[in-house]
Amino acid sequence: MITQLMPAMVKVADKDVHSPEFATLYVNQHIDFKPGQFVMVWIPGVDEKPYTISHHSPERFGITVEAKGLFSRKAVSLGPGDKIGIRGPFGNGFNMGIGHKRVAVVAGGCGMAPLAPLVETFQTDKGPEVFLIQGARSKSFLLYPDRFAAKAEICTDDGSKGYKGFVTDILVQKIKDLSAISTPAFDMVYACGPEIMMAKVFDICEVHSIPCQVSLERYMRCGFGVCGACVCGHAVVCKDGPVFGSKMLRTMADFNTRALLKTGQPVPLNEYATWRCQ
Amino acid sequence: MQINFLGKNLHTPLVLASGVLGNNKAILERVWENGCGLPTMKSIGPAPREGHKNPTVIDLGNGLINAVGLPSPGYLNMEEEWQELSDRVFPITASIYGGSVEEFVQVAAFVSAKGPDFIELNISCPNSDQHGMVFGVNAQSSHDVVAAVKKVIHVPLIAKLTPAAPDIATIAKACEDAGADAICAINTAGPGMVIDIESRSPVLAFKKGGLSGPMIKPIAVRCVYDIFRSVSIPIIGLGGISTGKDAIEIIMAGATLVGIGTAVRYRGITVFDKVNKEISDWLAVHDTSMEEIRGAAHREAL
Numbered sequence: 001m002i003t004q005l006m007p008a009m010v011k012v013a014d015k016d017v018h019s020p021e022f023a024t025l026y027v028n029q030h031i032d033f034k035p036g037q038f039v040m041v042w043i044p045g046v047d048e049k050p051y052t053i054s055h056h057s058p059e060r061f062g063i064t065v066e067a068k069g070l071f072s073r074k075a076v077s078l079g080p081g082d083k084i085g086i087r088g089p090f091g092n093g094f095n096m097g098i099g100h101k102r103v104a105v106v107a108g109g110c111g112m113a114p115l116a117p118l119v120e121t122f123q124t125d126k127g128p129e130v131f132l133i134q135g136a137r138s139k140s141f142l143l144y145p146d147r148f149a150a151k152a153e154i155c156t157d158d159g160s161k162g163y164k165g166f167v168t169d170i171l172v173q174k175i176k177d178l179s180a181i182s183t184p185a186f187d188m189v190y191a192c193g194p195e196i197m198m199a200k201v202f203d204i205c206e207v208h209s210i211p212c213q214v215s216l217e218r219y220m221r222c223g224f225g226v227c228g229a230c231v232c233g234h235a236v237v238c239k240d241g242p243v244f245g246s247k248m249l250r251t252m253a254d255f256n257t258r259a260l261l262k263t264g265q266p267v268p269l270n271e272y273a274t275w276r277c278q
Numbered sequence: 279m280q281i282n283f284l285g286k287n288l289h290t291p292l293v294l295a296s297g298v299l300g301n302n303k304a305i306l307e308r309v310w311e312n313g314c315g316l317p318t319m320k321s322i323g324p325a326p327r328e329g330h331k332n333p334t335v336i337d338l339g340n341g342l343i344n345a346v347g348l349p350s351p352g353y354l355n356m357e358e359e360w361q362e363l364s365d366r367v368f369p370i371t372a373s374i375y376g377g378s379v380e381e382f383v384q385v386a387a388f389v390s391a392k393g394p395d396f397i398e399l400n401i402s403c404p405n406s407d408q409h410g411m412v413f414g415v416n417a418q419s420s421h422d423v424v425a426a427v428k429k430v431i432h433v434p435l436i437a438k439l440t441p442a443a444p445d446i447a448t449i450a451k452a453c454e455d456a457g458a459d460a461i462c463a464i465n466t467a468g469p470g471m472v473i474d475i476e477s478r479s480p481v482l483a484f485k486k487g488g489l490s491g492p493m494i495k496p497i498a499v500r501c502v503y504d505i506f507r508s509v510s511i512p513i514i515g516l517g518g519i520s521t522g523k524d525a526i527e528i529i530m531a532g533a534t535l536v537g538i539g540t541a542v543r544y545r546g547i548t549v550f551d552k553v554n555k556e557i558s559d560w561l562a563v564h565d566t567s568m569e570e571i572r573g574a575a576h577r578e579a580l
Contacts, residue, residue, distance in 0.1 A: 005337050009476035040333070044479040048332035083477060087336075222335035226298055226543045227346060228320065234304035236547070253304065262328040264301050264320060265351035266358060 002031050004224065007042045007085030013060065015079050019140045022110065023076040024054060026062040027086065033061065035118035036093030036215055036243040040223045042085030043078075047071040050220045050238070052114035053089065064113040064143065068277045090223045091242050094118050094213055100128040100187035104174065106167050106201055107134045108193020112143040114215050114242075115192050119148055128187065131174060135167035135193070167193070168200045175208050184210045191215075195269055199256035202249050214249065215242045218259055219276070229260065279554055281315065281568070283512065283535055284434040284459050286369055286395055288315035291557075291568065292525075292550050293462075295516050295539030296321055296373035296398060296438070297346065299547070303362040310368040313550030316535065321373040321400050322389060323350035324381040331483040336472065341491025341518065342540050343470055345484035348375055353385045360392045371396040371436065379426050390431035397433055399424065399458075402440030402465035414440045414465075417452040424456035434459035436514065439501070441467045441494075446501045447508035454509045462514040462537065463501045467494040491540035494518045499531045506532025506573055520544060522556020529568060530575040 002008045014026040031039070033053055041063060042048040049071050055062030067076040078084065096118070097103075103122070107115045112134060122130050132152040136142045139160035153170050154162030163170060171189070178185035189212040191201040198214040205212040218230035218237040225239025233254040235241060240248070249255055259272035267275075281291045289310075296318040299305045306317040329349030336343050353374075363370065372394035376382035386397060401414035401423060413419045414437075424437055437453040439446055441464040450461045466488025472481045480486075498517025505513055515528035516537025525536040541549045561567060 005339050006472065006481060007333070007336075007474065009474060042333055042481075044474070044477040047483070085474065085477065085481075221329075221332060221346060222342075222344075222543075224337065224543055225547070226342070226540065227335055227344075228299040228301040228305060229349075231299070231301045231305045233302075234308040236299070236305070239546075260301060261351075262349060263326050263351045263355075264349050265326070265355055266302065 002029055002039070002086050002088065004087055004090065007040070007048075007087045009083045009085050012078050012080055012082045012084060016062075018064075018143060021067050021141065022064060022143060023067075024062045024064045025075065025078060025084070026055065026060050027084075028060045030058060031056075031061050031089060033089050034093030035096075035121055036114050037089040037091050038114075038223075038242060039063065039086050039088030039090070040220075041075065042087075043071065043074055044085065046074050048085070050090070050223060052215070052242070054113035054116050056117045064110065066110045088223065091238055092240070094190055094215075094243050095245065096121065096127070097188055102129045102131070102178070102182075102186055104131045104133065104171060104186045104189045106171055106189060106191040106193070106197075107132070107143075108167055108197045109136050109141055110143060111191070111193030111197075111215070113192075115190060116144055116147065118190060119150060123149055131186070133167045133170045133174070135197075166200075167197065168204060171201060171204055175204070175210070179208075184208065186210050188213065194273075195256050202246065202255075205246065211246045212249075213243050213245045216244060216255070217242065219262055229262075229264070231260065232258075279558060279568070281535070283316070284396070288369065288535075290315035290550065290554050291535050292316070292553060293371075293514050293516065293535050293537040294318050295537045296371075296400065298539040298542055303359065303366065306370060307366065307368060309547065309550065312548050313554045314538070316369055316371060316396075318371040318373050318398060319394070321348055321350060321375045322353050322356065322385060323348055323375050324353060324377065324385050326350065326352040326355060333481055333483060336481055337543060338472065338493070341489055341493040342543065343468075343472060343482065343487040343489055344466065345469070345482045345487035347484060353388050364393070369395040371398050373398040373400050373438070375400040379423050382423050383426050383430055386427040387430040390433055394433060396436055396460075397427075397431055398436040398438050398462060399427060400438050400465070402438050402442075414438075414449060415443045417448050420449050421452040421456040424453045424458050428457035436460040436462050438462040438465055439505075440465045441497050441501050441517070447504040450505040451508045454511050458511060460512045460514060461505055461509060462516065463505055464494075464498050464517045466490045467497050467517070490518070491543070492518045492520060495524060499528055502528055502531040502533050503575065506576065519553070520549070522553050522560050525553055525557050526560055526571065530571050530573070532573045532576065534572065
C-alpha cells in the first residue's frame, strides 16, 4: 500500500512515450488523491524526486516525466516490470470549488501534467464549463494532445501548431470576449507551467478580479513540510502548496523572483531554473 | 509565558530545532509568529555544501530518520540573508558547523559579527563523515572547540550535544568548563538505518541517518536529566517533544527551554502555539509554574 511513510516499491505496469522528451509511467495501484497533489518517486541508487500525478483512476495512476536531468532521463528509460518506490500523496491539490459555472485551465509545457486529472474530474463530475488553453515550445512538446473531450486552444512558441504566441495572450482575449456576456468571465483560473507564465496569469486575474490557483515547483527533500528546502517566502511549497491561490500568492515575495538551490542559497528564479534543468 | 534566557526576553519557552524549516527570514518569522520563542537558523558551514541526494528524510510513523547532510551556502555566501535579517523583530540562534576547530572558529567569528542573538555549535550531527558528531563524543575535543570559539564571538554560546556520547553529562561539563553559556540536548539519535526489502537497498541515499521524534523522547529526557546534574548553565531540552505534557516532562528533567523539530511534521507549523497552550493549561490545572517544576524529577534523588 502506498502511504506517506516508507516508499512502497511498485512495478511500472505500462508506459506511454509521448515524445523523445516525455513519457508517462503507470502503476496499477489505488492511491487516494486530489488533482495537484504529488508523490515522491524513488529509483534506488539514483535519487528521489517529486512528481504530480498526471493520470488517475480507481485502479491506477500515472506520472509524467520530462527527461531533462540525471534522474528524469533514468525514469523515462524505465519500462513495464521495473520497480520504483512511491511515497505520498503529499501537499494540497487544486480546490475545485463549489458552484463554478465556467473555469479556465491554462497549461504550459509539462504543466499540463497536474492539470490533466483536474480537467477530467471537471468533465465527469457535472463540473463547470472548461476552457482549456495549452501551450508548449513546439508541437512535439504538447502533452496529451488528444486526451480531452474539451476543445483546447493550442499555442506554440514557434507556431508549429495553433496560435504562435503565449497562452496568456489567449487568456486575455478569452476574458475580453466573455466579459461581454458575463462578469466575471471565469469563476476560477487554474494554471501550471513556467513560473513566469503563472505570474502573468496571476497578474491578469488580479486585473480582472478573477481568483486563480497555480502550482509551484521548488527543490524538495522531505515532501512534508519539515526540512525547509522548498520555502518560497514564508510558504513551504511541499506542505502549504504546491497549489497556491490568489490570496496566498499576493503575500509571497519570492513568487516569480527567487528560489533556493540545493545548498539553501537563494538565487534569482532563472538561475534556479537553469540549475534544475541540468 | 515570557521567559528570560541568558539575558534575552523570549515570548515563549519554545525553540525551533536547527535543521527544521529555518531556511530564510520569512519562514523563521512565521515560526516565531506561531509561538516559537527562539527560532534557529539552518546550520551554517565553512563552504558551500549541497547535502546528500534524496531520499534524505523518511517518516517512520513514530519519528523521522534523516541524512540531509548539512546543506549550506557556506558562511561567505549569505550576505543577502544577513541583510534581510538585520531589521528583524524576533530573536535568532545561528547554528554553525565545521570540520576542524579552525573551521568552527572561522565560521563563528564571521557569524558573530552578523549579530545573531545566540550561536549554537553543532558538534553533534551524525550525517556527515567529516563534520559534527566527531567532536561531540569526546570531552576533550568538545572542550577544545567550545573554548576556541568562545574567544572569538560576542554572543552567548550554546553547545548542541549528541546522545551518541558514552557519557553526555561529562561532555556537557567539559563544554561548561570551556565557557559554554548553555547546553542544547539532544541532536538526532543513532545513526540508524532502514532497508527496503523489495529493492534490497538502504532507503536513505546516505544509507544511515539520525532518528528524531517520539521514538527518541526517552533518550532525550534521560540525557537532559543527566546533564542537569552535572552543569549549572541552562539546558535547551529537545528530542521527540510533541505535546505540552512532553514539554513538562523534559522541564522536570531539567530543561529551561524546550525544542521542537519533528513535531512540525505531526502537528504542523502551529505546533508551537498548541504546545504553549498545553503547557499553560497543565501549569494552571496543577497550580504551579515553570520555575517550580524545572528539575522537579531530581528532588528525591538530590
